[in-house]
Amino acid sequence: MKTNLITPEGYRKLQQEHDHLWHEKRPEITKIVSWAAxxxxxxxxxxxxxxxxxxxxxxxxxxxxxxxxxxxKIIEYSSQQTGKVFFGAWxxxxxxxxxxxxxxxxxxxxxxxxxxYISIDSPMARALLxxxxxxxxxxxxxxGEKVWFVNKIDYPSS
Numbered sequence: 001m002k003t004n005l006i007t008p009e010g011y012r013k014l015q016q017e018h019d020h021l022w023h024e025k026r027p028e029i030t031k032i033v034s035w036a037a038x039x040x041x042x043x044x045x046x047x048x049x050x051x052x053x054x055x056x057x058x059x060x061x062x063x064x065x066x067x068x069x070x071x072x073k074i075i076e077y078s079s080q081q082t083g084k085v086f087f088g089a090w091x092x093x094x095x096x097x098x099x100x101x102x103x104x105x106x107x108x109x110x111x112x113x114x115x116x117y118i119s120i121d122s123p124m125a126r127a128l129l130x131x132x133x134x135x136x137x138x139x140x141x142x143x144g145e146k147v148w149f150v151n152k153i154d155y156p157s158s
Contacts, residue, residue, distance in 0.1 A: 002108045003120050006072045007088050009156075010110035014072075018065040021058050029055045068109065077155045085128045085153055087120055092152040093128075100151070105129075 006014075029051050036048035075087050085091055085105070092102045105128065108119040118125050127139045128150070135150045 004071050004073050004107075005075050005087055005120055006107040006109055008074055008076060010107055011069070011072060011074050014065060014069060014109060018062060018069065021062050021065075026055070026058050026062070029058060072107070072109070077157075081155060083132055083153065085131045085150065088155060090152075090154040090156065091128060091150065093148045094151050095146065095148050102152075104156075 032051045033048060033055055036042075036045050036051060039045060039048075042048045077088055081089070087105055087107075090102065090104045092100060094100045103116050103118050105120055105125045106117045108121055111117045111119050120126075123141070124139050127137045127148075131137050131150050133150050133153055137148055137150070139146045139148060
C-alpha cells in the first residue's frame with residue numbers, strides 16, 4: 001500500500017498536472033473529438049478514434065488525481081529533522097566499494113520521471129530513516145544484505 005505522504009513541491013506538481021489536464025488539454029482534445037465526430041462515419045475515422053482514446057486517458061488521470069490529492073498529507077520541513085534522515089531529505093550514501101548514491105526520500109507519487117528520488121516505501125528509505133551522518137545501515141536486497149554508510153544529509157529550503 002502506498003504511503004500518503006508528499007512534499008510541498010510534489011503536491012504543487014500534481015495539482016498543476018490536474019489543472020493543466022482539466023483546463024487546457026481536455027478542452028483541446030474535446031474540440032478535436034467533436035470536430036472528428038461531425039465528419040460522419042466514426043468507425044474509420046482515425047482522428048476520432050485516437051483522440052477519443054486520449055480523452056479517456058485524460059479522464060482516467062483526472063479521476064485518479066481528484067481521488068488522490070485530498071488523501072495526501074503534505075510534509076513540511078521541520079528544524080527538528082536537522083542531522084537525521086527523515087521524509088524529504090537529500091541523502092548521500094556510500095558502500096564499501098566506494099559506490100556513491102545521492103537521492104531524495106519522497107512520497108510514491110513523486111518518484112516518476114526522477115532518477116534521483118526514491119519512495120519512502122522503498123527498502124533503502126526505510127533502512128535510512130532516523131540515521132545520522134557517519135551511521136552504517138543494512139538494506140535487504142534480492143541479492144542479500146548490503147551495508148551502506150551515510151555521508152551527508154540535507155533538507156531543501158522551502
